[in-house]
Amino acid sequence: MMKFDETVQYAKSHEWARQEGDLIVVGISDYAQDSLGDVVFVELPEVGDSFEQGAAFGVVESVKAASDVYAPVSGEVVEVNEALGDNPGMVNEDPFGSGWLLKLKPTDASQMSALMDSDDYTTYTEGLED
Helix, strand or coil, X not given: CCCCCCXXXXXXXXXXXXXXXXXXXXXXXXXXXXXXXXXXXXXXXCCCCEECCCCEEEEEEECCCEEEEECCCCEEEEEECCHHHHCCCHHHHCCCCCCCCEEEEECCHHHHHHCECHHXXXXXXXXXXX
């Protein structure tokens, strides 16, 4: 059964964003990790890199495919999840917890309002399976 975290906002490209203080934590949704299969490698940007909303910032590779990951909001990377280098499978095991990808300092936090809540994202993903 797919998990939908109600504490995050979702992008149509299947990333999630959660505001924590002044920062936005970013990861991929349970739907995305399930679709990819076993994640074997995660390529993340450098701290200090900046991305516009919707720009690719990295790659998640699985046994099935490699998929770009996109910034759900514009901002500067202030931290990346270094633990994924040794254990990329955390993306599968705990996509909303230890499997987070990076933390951004947003340039426009109001962009969060353009993302979907869990109800809207649930409906969106159900439409993809038809």
